Amino acid sequence: MDERLRQVLRKRVEAYLRDVERLLRGPAPAVAWPAVRVRLLPLAAGWRSLLAQHGDGLRGRCRHCDRSFRPVRTRRPLCSVWRTAHAHLIGGWPSDGGT
Secondary structure, three states: OOHHHHHHHHHHHHHHHHHHHHHHHOOOOOOOHHHHHHHHHHHHHHHHHHHHHOOEOOOOOEOOOOOOOOOOOOOOOOOHHHHHHHHHHHHOOOOOOOO
């Protein structure tokens, strides 16, 4: 990706997230609810899109992260995108390693 475009995209996304955090941490978050709601819906859609790209592939593992031609018996760790989603959206990590 062109370096200038990468910088513009990163700055805009970071500003968007700062704005959401500012609204949520403001003195009266309930007053800001309409603005927060408008920003949460695209965030949920964005997570869904990202997670869809990291869905199960032919071998039952992340089709994006598991692109190497390793033998099936060589086990890779769970997709970092799914681990990150769980940690931030649900909280922590299941102690038993399951869902």
